[in-house]
Amino acid sequence: MSDQNRPRTALSLPDEVTPSPARRRVVAGGVSLLLLCSPWARAATRSTAPSILAVRVWPAADYTRVTLELDAPLKYTYFAVKNPDRLVVDIEGIELNAALKSLANKIGADDPYIKLLRAGNFKPGVVRLVMDLKTEVAPQVFALKPVGEYGHRLVLDIYPAVPADPLMSLLDKREVTGDPMQAAVRGELKPEPMERSETRIEARKPAEAAPEAQPSQVARESREIKEAPRKGKPIVDRLVTITLDPGHGGEDPGAVGQRGSQEKVVTLAIAKRLKAKLDAEPNMRAVLTRDSDFFVPLGTRVQKARRLQADLFVSIHADAWVKPDARGSSVFVLSERGASSAAARYLAQKENDADLVGGVNFGVKDVHLAQTLLDLSQTATNNDSLKLAKSVLKEMGGINTLHKAGVEQAGFAVLKAPDIPSILVETAFISNPEEERRLVDEGYQDQVAEAILRGIKAYFAKNPPLAKSRLARLD
Structure with a gap:
């Protein structure tokens, strides 16, 4: 049978293209090289030992x-x-x-x-x-x-091994003669008669303690609220404590702008400016949940505020969205019945995931955190949070476009203190290139701090802090 008439199967090759043994070896070598160079082959041959x-x-x-x-x-x-x-x-x-x-x-x-x-x-x-x-x-x-x-x-x-007591640490930092709590501890504070002119939050002036007064008694008096019939509103003769919470930190950078600006850096800068302004007020003091670049779990932030017996909790953030044209400032409070919008729900979930990014040892059970997550439906606290949020949102509208006209609500874990009015301020969208430039500008950071301060003062002007069992709240 001639070569032309020889039958061929589908898998047979013409004789003229049938590879010789030498050619087979070359082809096989080339295929092996290609396989070894492929990404999946490198992964398969790589050692399983961690690096x-x-x-x-x-x-x-x-x-x-x-x-x-x-x-x-x-x-x-x-x-x-x-x-x-x-x-x-x-x-x-x-x-x-x-x-x-x-x-x-x-x-x-x-x-x-x-x-x-x-x-x-x-x-x-x-x-x-x-x-x-x-x-x-x-x-x-x-x-x-x-x-x-x-x-x-x-x-x-x-x-x-022995964590510092937050209240004593706070007192140690207030080495100023005019601080009534510090004066009380030293036994230098003497109760004075109340003025009856107008409603305000006022701090006592230091004076010589009466001979019969004991420092512990005076210290208790300095923490109590003195009420007088001033148009039916109480007078507060203690320093108001405000916990400022710069979002993210350490392992968790938060949102990152197109120019590489990190939310954790912006929020800390604004919080420090706001703290300085609050500390300059005669009747207020501020404490930061973090004062440098380190991670603080969400539950610990709330716990710090409660152990400090804070009157307010203000968490500071810089928003981000999937599209760069989103802009404006927002103020959030805790929602018990779901988020006020899909965007609010998305943002809350993203912020609540901070513990996963920052890294929390979930194997450690914290009794303080357990207490924090109880009784989240206290109507008075939620109402006060909403009043504070409206006051701050109004002031933020004076320095930036508002993302929403009203206060938004979502299930932010960091707002779950059952006994402290708490808000979360989204200062601007760091994902928006124009607002990112503003957020890293010191002038704008100062404007934000000033706006929040005005909102806090306006809130207290209408809602003086009520009496609290200061010592009993120490967990």
């Missing part, structure tokens, strides 16, 4: 956080050592790389808890981290799954 991608350190007075980011889950153990105090963490199945070696250079001399942190090969397949401590601590070590832009994380939170 350290980055290390970060966030020192703060509240606690210091050390984060190791990896490309895969890892196994670890840790234990504490006394005399001197040290924390030891053994990580299995990783290699000592440049990122781990850089840890020692990331610990500053001013870190409140960590003296030195070093890494080394403990035994084959195990890297040991040794943290030399400046004081006794209560560490929390836990792993986080990938979220957002982060991979797997190992978190070392170094808390003081």
Whole structure:
């Protein structure tokens, strides 16, 4: 049979294109090379052992956080050592790389808890981290799954063994003779007769204590509300405490503008300006939930306000939306019955996810947080929150376009203090290029702080704070 008449199947090749053995070897080699160069092949052949991608350190007075980011889950153990105090963490199945070696250079001399942190090969397949401590601590070590832009994380939170009492810390910072609470502690405060001219919040002037007066008695009197028949409204003779909450921080940058501006930086700058203005008022004082770049869980922010026996809670944020043309300022209060709009619901969910991004050890049960989440339906607190929000929104409308004409409502976790009027201020849209430029401008930051201050003062002018059992509220 001739070659032309030879039958062929669908899979047979003409003789003229049938590869020779040598050609087969070349083709096979080329295919193997292509397979090895493909992304999925590289992933399949890569070792499953985790690798350290980055290390970060966030020192703060509240606690210091050390984060190791990896490309895969890892196994670890840790234990504490006394005399001197040290924390030891053994990580299995990783290699000592440049990122781990850089840890020692990331610990500053001013870190409140960590003296030195070093890494080394403990035994084959195990890297040991040794943290030399400046004081006794209560560490929390836990792993986080990938979220957002982060991979797997190992978190070392170094808390003081005995946390500072927030009220005493506040008093220690007020070394001013005119501070009535500080004067009361020193036994220098003497009750004075009430004036009856107009309704206002007023602070006592320091004076010599009566010989029979005891400091503890006077301190109690300085915390109480003295009521007088001034047109049916009470007179307050104590400093009003306002907790300012700069959103996000540390591992959680918040929203990021097109120019790279971070929400956590903007909110802290505005909060510090507002604190300075409030502290300058004769009858007010402000406390920040964070005063530098570190992460604070949402429940802890609320807990701080309650332990400080705050009269108001103001959370400061910079909004973001999927489209860059969204603009304007907003003020939110807690909603018990669902969000006031789809956008409000989206924003609340995004803000509530901050704990996932920032990294919370959900294995630790906090009794204070449990108390905070109880009894969220106190009508008086919710009504006061709405009054405060309307007052602040009106003032924000004087410096920026309002995103909505009225106060919005949504289920923000950070607004869930059952006994403190709480609002969340979205100062502007950082996702809007024009408003991003304004948010990083110091002049606009000062305008925002001034507007919130005016709103707070206008609220108190109509709604003086009522008597509170100050000592009983210490959890």
